[in-house]
Amino acid sequence: MTARIIDGKAEAAVLRGKIAAAVAQLKAAHGVTPGLAVVLVGQNPASEVYVKSKSKAVVEAGMRPFDHKLPETTSETDLLALIAKLNADSAVNGVLVQLPLPPQIDSAKVIAAIDPNKDVDGFHPVNVGRLSSGLPSLVPCTPFGCVLLAKTVHSSLAGMEAVVVGRSNIVGKPVAQLLLAENATVTIAHSRTKDLPSVCRRADILVAAIGKPEMVQPDWIKPGATVIDVGINRVAGEGGKSKIVGDVSANAAQVAGVLTPVPGGVGPMTIACLILNTLRAACMQRGLPEPKI
Numbered sequence: 001m002t003a004r005i006i007d008g009k010a011e012a013a014v015l016r017g018k019i020a021a022a023v024a025q026l027k028a029a030h031g032v033t034p035g036l037a038v039v040l041v042g043q044n045p046a047s048e049v050y051v052k053s054k055s056k057a058v059v060e061a062g063m064r065p066f067d068h069k070l071p072e073t074t075s076e077t078d079l080l081a082l083i084a085k086l087n088a089d090s091a092v093n094g095v096l097v098q099l100p101l102p103p104q105i106d107s108a109k110v111i112a113a114i115d116p117n118k119d120v121d122g123f124h125p126v127n128v129g130r131l132s133s134g135l136p137s138l139v140p141c142t143p144f145g146c147v148l149l150a151k152t153v154h155s156s157l158a159g160m161e162a163v164v165v166g167r168s169n170i171v172g173k174p175v176a177q178l179l180l181a182e183n184a185t186v187t188i189a190h191s192r193t194k195d196l197p198s199v200c201r202r203a204d205i206l207v208a209a210i211g212k213p214e215m216v217q218p219d220w221i222k223p224g225a226t227v228i229d230v231g232i233n234r235v236a237g238e239g240g241k242s243k244i245v246g247d248v249s250a251n252a253a254q255v256a257g258v259l260t261p262v263p264g265g266v267g268p269m270t271i272a273c274l275i276l277n278t279l280r281a282a283c284m285q286r287g288l289p290e291p292k293i
């Protein structure tokens with residue numbers, strides 16, 4: 001068997017096109033242009049790449065970008081003051097502080113300072129609580145993208161065995177909540193799970209969010225399973241060049257039914273979901289109905 005590869009770039013382009021149309025309609029009908037503030041502290045090379053592609057997507061969707069680049073030495077007090085300003089600015093509908101932050105800044109404090117209604121990352125404890133209580137909320141973008149990709153393959157996830165490998169606040173825990181909300185039977189596995197390969201082999205849907213290059217081996221996968229690879233790992237490639245690989249072995253395609261590639265799978269969907277969250281936040285803040293995407 002050779003797995004079908006889901007083209008995340010193409011799926012994301014379709015989604016972004018629909019969002020841009022909804023933004024144009026929002027502007028025409030209500031004079032509202034959604035705005036997203038992206039805050040980068042320091043010069044982490046991976047973060048700089050992510051922030052650039054986020055801002056580009058904002059502009060392409062017809063939204064207003066508010067980019068803030070702060071030095072590595074920024075104090076927690078100064079960052080909290082900027083967040084307070086963005087919270088109070090009615091032109092800013094979404095606030096995203098790129099993680100990781102330098103060691104002098106407490107990330108939990110920063111996340112908690114963002115207005116939950118502008119928390120387009122869905123990391124604020126209020127949104128985490130709302131998601132786990134089954135209430136409407138702003139949902140973390142990578143998990144949102146994973147579930148949208150799974151739903152391009154399966155019209156319903158109800159009753160499916162889903163195994164999530166990884167328990168981070170950014171991906172593992174929220175993707176498990178979203179899969180549960182889709183009525184899947186969900187297992188969260190992690191570094192202390194006993195016999196991880198056999199737990200993974202139970203999965204109809206396997207989400208790999210471990211952060212270890214090509215850790216998931218072909219014999220960990222149930223034949224025909226849908227495998228969503230969230231990993232973005234830079235490793236040494238041929239000729240001294242580096243390359244990006246996922247958390248799933250390249251040979252998994254021989255066993256899986258459907259596979260998301262790295263790069264070009266979950267990554268582009270994450271950005272599209274951020275733009276969607278910004279549109280949703282703008283509508284919520286104006287008391288307008290959820291955009292139909």
Ligand code: GUN
Pocket residue numbers: 096097098099100121141142170
């Ligand atoms: N760093 C890595 N992933 C993310 C994300 O989804 N949001 C933010 N804010 N920072 C990140």
